[in-house]
Amino acid sequence: MIHSKHWTVSAVHPQAVPFAKTLSLPPLVGHLLLHRGFDSVPEVQTFLHPKMSDLHDPAQMHDMTRAANRIVHALQNHERIAIYGDYDVDGVTASAILWHMFRTLQPTLKVIRYIPHRLEEGYGLNKEALQKLVNREVRLIITVDCGITAVDEVASVVDANCDLIITDHHERAPTLPQAYALVHPRLTESGKKTYPFGELCGAGVAWKLAWEVARQWCKSDKLPTEIREMLLNLLPLAAMGTVADIVPLLGENRTIVRYGLAHINKTPFEGLNALIEASGLLKRAIEATQIGFVLGPRLNACGRLGHAKEALELLTTATGERAFALSQHLNEVNQSRQIRQGEMTQQAEDQILQAGYQNPDTRIIILQSREWHAGILGIAASRIVERFHKPTILLQQREDGFSTGSARSIENFDLHGALAQHAHFFERFGGHAMAAGLTLHSARFESFRETMMAFATEHLAEEDLVPRLHLDAEVQLTTMNLATRAALQAMAPFGRMNEEPRFLLRKVILKGSPRVIKERHLSFVVRQNGTEARCVAWNKADAWAHLPDGTVLDLACTLDESHFQGQKSTQLTVLDLRLSIP
Structure with missing residues (x-):
């Protein structure tokens, strides 16, 4: 059965053709740029051709110079330094960026790299870990991608003869920690914003700090070749963190990712090279999509299933056989994650169907199980949202009497706000409108579920449960070729707030029956007026495999390319389809 989303499509922009002609671009690209708010030639040129010289001076960021000077002092005096990171891609790449820069400036210095265990320690700073570092005579701790809300944790070591520099990009609490320096792109001085771009991720902030440390070390804006080249080599790591953390791919983020992707196959980091090879990307141009769906999940x-210190080792010290072994290990762990995620998602779907939660009178899905792995709950919740388009909370019922889990939401339902209104249920919770984490006593689960279901029924209408898909343009199949894709790549990298263009194709004819790939995906061919195109549809085997030869369809898709057997060809990635109305 086909359950199509609600589609909307942008009308042809009346100025698309003359605007595109002014820019020497195809009309389709002009149409896309205008609909995305780029309506002046200088604005478009800046967007399409970002320059490293457009990056803002890192010294403008709150406490940046103070932090850099303290780090330089520690490097010069061989103080024991620790980098305290987070266990996701952003935290791991941010940690690696600072490690490489410190070792470039002071090659003999041993820098401690610390990442907490996701399940045993949880997110962010914890007092026990900080005290262990202090006991190892660490005199400077630099956090990356965490710490801006760690008021009590920072206070626990404030008198321990150890300085803390917090670098972070997450939302602050009303009270800031009393650290030596707080490096954050959205902090203000006397109520005024100091840094022009507030959307950097943790790795972006770390890269800016590495740049400022290099300048303070050299006492000059003009850096020696070795240091300048290291900053360029670190851009791929910053790009990986930026894409994986789903921050807006505009402004500085766009510049970092554009240049990072251009250098990702040229770095001296053997671990990164081994990961690229193990992922089957060695001879391919790596785009943001490959970071988001291939490299990022492996890191x-x-x-999720073990300890992120292995990923950090791969991106820092690993060379030769160790780099090869770690990259293969990450492949295997990712495969295990995929299997366990699939099993967990299937178990959740079975619970949903048995309980009737798929029906529109149920506006939120809340489930728990003793069998589920806490490290995969967030991904599984996302898959449930994709299928049922309802806010979803999945929890692991632990042996200690608590249930801990992850939540994902849909538009029109502020998940964090909903949890905040029922904060009395939780031992702790946090997150934002679309994603959150929470812990509560297992004994309170049923009461919590009933309360949240009533709340969702009150705040979500039935029409909110219909997924919406906006399409950028209606096109003919003849337009969907490699030349068009090459023209669209001028707008890349694609990601949040610069989404990959989505197209509407009406009245294409299915040629043959869809072929099922790996039990879940589909491959099929469509034709229109003598033109044919290969299509893929991820995770749609159950919904669309039954379609017969000759079915007339409308497709919502993106324009991609296949590299099958080394041959490059056009490929459409189908996001949704519906039977065409005669």
Whole structure:
């Protein structure tokens, strides 16, 4: 059965053709740029051709120079330094960026790298870990991608003869920690914003700090070749963190990712090279999509099922056989993650169907199980949202009497706000409108579920449960070729707030029956007026495999390319389809 989303499509922009002609671009690209708010030639040129010289001076960021000077002092005096990171891709790449820069400036210095265990320690700073570092005579701790809300944790070591520099990009609490320096792109001085771009991720902030440390070390804006080249080599790591953390791919983020992707196959980091090879990307141009769906999940997997320190080792000290072994290990762990995620998602779907939660009178899905792995709950919740388009909370019922889990939401339902209104249920919770984490006593689960279901029924209408898909343009199949894709790549990298263009194709004819790939995916061919195109549809085998030869369809898709057997060809990735109305 086909359950199509609600589609909307942008009308042809009346100025698309003359605007595109002014820019020497195809009309389709002009149409896309205008609909995305780029309506002046200088604005478009800046967007399409970002320059490293457009990056803002890192010294403008709150406490940046103070932090850099303290780090330089520690490097010069061979103080024991620790980098305290987070266990996701952003935290791991941010940690690696600072490690490489410190070792470039002071090659003999041993820098401690610390990442907490996701399940045993949880997110962010914890007092026990900080005290262990202090006991190892660490005199400077630099956090990356965490710490801006760690008021009590920072206070626990404030008198321990150890300085803390917090670098973070997450939302602050009303009270800031009393650290030596707080490096954050959205902090203000006397109520005024100091840094022009507030959307950097943790790795972006770390890269800016590495740049400022290099300048303070050299006492000059003009850096020696070795240091300048290291900053360029670190851009791929910053790009990986930026894409994986799903921050807006505009402004500085766009510049970091554009240049990072251009250098990702040219770095001296053997571990990164081994990961690229193990992922089957060695001879391909790596795009943001490959970071988001190939490299990123491998780095994340060991943090979900084991310890992210292995991913950090791969991106820092690993060379030769060790780099090869770690990259293969990350592949295997990711495969295990995929299997366990699939099993968990299927179990959740079975519970949903048995309980009737798929029906529109149920506006939120809340489930728990003793069998589920806490490190995969967030991904599984996302898959449930994709299928049922309802806010979803999945929890692991632990042996200690608590249930801990992850939540994902849909538009029109502020998940964090909903949890905040029922904060009395939780031992702790946090997150934002679309994603959250929570812990509560297992004994309170049923009461919590009933309360949240009533709340969702009150705040979500039935029409909110219909997924919406906005399409950028209606096109003919003849337009969907490699030349068009090459023209669209001028707008890349694609990601949040610069989404990959989505197209509407009406009245294409299915040629043959869809072929099922790996039990879940589909491959099929469509034709229109003598033109044919290969299509893939991920995770749609159950819904669309039954379609017969000759079915007339409308497709919502993106324009991609296949590299099957080394041959490059056009491929459409189908996001949704519906039977065409005669």
